[in-house]
Amino acid sequence: xxxxxxxxxxxxxxxxxxxxxxxxxxxxxxxxxxxxxxxxxxxxxxxxxxxxxxxxxxxxxxxxxxxxxxxxxxxxxxxxxxxxxxxxxxxxxxxxxxxxxxxxxxxxxxxxxxxxxxxxxxxxxxxxxxxxxxxxxxxxxxxxxxxxxxxxxxxxxxxxxxxxxxxxxxxxxxxxxxxxxxxxxxxxxxxx
Amino acid sequence: xxxxxxxxxxxxxxxxxxxxxxxxxxxxxxxxxxxxxxxxxxxxxxxxxxxxxxxxxxxxxxxxxxxxxxxxxxxxxxxxxxxxxxxxxxxxxxxxxxxxxxxxxxxxxxxxxxxxxxxxxxxxxxxxxxxxxxxxxxxxxxxxxxxxxxxxxxxxxxxxxxxxxxxxxxxxxxxxxxxxxxxxxxxxxxxxxxxxxxxxxxx
Numbered sequence: 001x002x003x004x005x006x007x008x009x010x011x012x013x014x015x016x017x018x019x020x021x022x023x024x025x026x027x028x029x030x031x032x033x034x035x036x037x038x039x040x041x042x043x044x045x046x047x048x049x050x051x052x053x054x055x056x057x058x059x060x061x062x063x064x065x066x067x068x069x070x071x072x073x074x075x076x077x078x079x080x081x082x083x084x085x086x087x088x089x090x091x092x093x094x095x096x097x098x099x100x101x102x103x104x105x106x107x108x109x110x111x112x113x114x115x116x117x118x119x120x121x122x123x124x125x126x127x128x129x130x131x132x133x134x135x136x137x138x139x140x141x142x143x144x145x146x147x148x149x150x151x152x153x154x155x156x157x158x159x160x161x162x163x164x165x166x167x168x169x170x171x172x173x174x175x176x177x178x179x180x181x182x183x184x185x186x187x188x189x190x191x192x
Numbered sequence: 193x194x195x196x197x198x199x200x201x202x203x204x205x206x207x208x209x210x211x212x213x214x215x216x217x218x219x220x221x222x223x224x225x226x227x228x229x230x231x232x233x234x235x236x237x238x239x240x241x242x243x244x245x246x247x248x249x250x251x252x253x254x255x256x257x258x259x260x261x262x263x264x265x266x267x268x269x270x271x272x273x274x275x276x277x278x279x280x281x282x283x284x285x286x287x288x289x290x291x292x293x294x295x296x297x298x299x300x301x302x303x304x305x306x307x308x309x310x311x312x313x314x315x316x317x318x319x320x321x322x323x324x325x326x327x328x329x330x331x332x333x334x335x336x337x338x339x340x341x342x343x344x345x346x347x348x349x350x351x352x353x354x355x356x357x358x359x360x361x362x363x364x365x366x367x368x369x370x371x372x373x374x375x376x377x378x379x380x381x382x383x384x385x386x387x388x389x390x391x392x393x394x395x
Contacts, residue, residue, distance in 0.1 A: 022220065025206055034219055043229070046307040049234055053300055064290050070282040071287070077278035079257065084268040091268040102272050108275035112282045127297060132374040134301040142308050171317035191329065 057132045059124065066120040067113060074109040081105070230306055237299040243292030250288035254281045258333050258387035267337070267346040283329035 024030050081101065085091055093101070204212070258277050267273045358368040365372030374383050388394075 019212075020217075021213040022216050024209055024212040024216055025209060026205070031217055034216070041223075042307065044229055046234070046304065049238070049300075050304055050308075052238075053297075053304055056297065056300075059293075062286070062293060065289055068284055069285045072277075073281040073285060073313050074278045076281065077274040080277065081268070081274035084263040087263055088265055091265060093269060097269075097271070099273065105274050106277060108272070108279050112279045114278075116282050116286050120286050123286070127290065127294050129296070131297050133203045133303065134297075134305075138301070138305050138308050141305075145309060172216070189254060 026072055032148045048096070054135060057128050059128055059131075059136065062120045062124040062127070063117065066116045068112045070109065071149075074112070107150065210359070223357055230303065233299070234303045234307070237296065237303050240296065240299075241292075242296045242299075246288040246292035246295070247285060250284040254284045254330055257330060258337060263343075264341065264344065266340055270340060273337070273340075276336055279328065280330040280333040283327035287327050 085093070085098075254277075258280060258335055361371045366374065372381070
């Protein structure tokens with residue numbers, strides 16, 4: 001963003017006022033709505049992505065690509081060698097020397113394939129493990145947040161239940177007291 | 193007796209309502225501004241070809257290291273130059289695939305972490321993809337090539353000195369292998385030591 005655009009943007013921002021704040025009469029309801037909407041957004045936007053990433057812990061793409069990779073690089077090196085030899089008019093090599101060069105390239109290709117596959121397997125294992133560890137860390141965080149949410153909800157619910165029970169007990173003791181008072185008054189009034 | 197509790201006394205206060213409306217405004221702003229950015233990052237992390245970036249860097253590194261100086265006769269005659277190149281390039285490509293995929297995963301995990309409200313990785317995958325360590329195969333091939341080139345240079349230098357000295361001997365009245373100023377009966381060792389003393393100004 002150019003400085004001019006930034007300044008225009010700032011000027012626009014200065015026109016905002018607190019009166020543009022949304023009216024909230026029932027914070028509890030707003031919070032409940034937002035929580036529900038957030039979870040719906042997560043389901044819609046990220047659940048599939050998350051599942052795909054969890055599946056990626058079994059990825060084999062590095063190992064699958066290795067043989068083709070080695071063969072291709074061998075081909076490129078052989079091409080370079082052929083062109084260089086033709087540049088130097090065969091470079092004075094005998095047929096036996098040429099054959100040795102080709103045999104060496106082939107042997108190196110096979111060794112490269114074995115080594116490359118091993119390296120790719122180790123790298124794949126390492127990468128998948130790292131992905132899994134990261135996912136577990138995220139999962140642990142999600143679990144912790146969910147547990148905290150549940151704990152708060154159950155605590156609130158238990159507090160409300162206790163308050164209700166106390167209120168009920170207070171009400172019935174108040175009613176009993178009132179009944180006893182009315183009874184006493186009646187006894188006194190009728191001078192029994 | 194106390195009066196009945198009034199509902200309005202238990203409703204949210206003005207301060208609480210204001211606090212809630214500020215929080216809602218912030219939340220709406222986040223949803224409109226940052227949530228789409230995170231979704232964009234999610235799509236980028238799935239589509240972006242970071243392996244292609246790292247492969248490009250690896251390929252350029254390998255070719256620059258091993259063929260950057262251009263073809264040489266000694267290299268073309270060498271029995272293992274092409275094999276070394278193939279081996280180094282293969283190793284570099286596998287390393288590049290690993291780095292590219294690793295960077296992509298890192299980006300994806302970062303997006304998921306942010307979406308799940310956990311700490312996200314702020315590092316750009318692109319920067320990570322271009323950081324490829326040279327594999328030991330490339331280093332070995334480079335070292336071998338350096339030795340081969342140094343050997344060829346040394347042979348070239350010795351040959352040139354040999355030819356120049358021969359011509360100097362001939363120009364000084366001697367033969368190609370014998371200098372003109374060597375005394376009768378003087379050994380090569382004596383002559384050489386004398387030349388060196390003159391050169392360094394000793395005695």
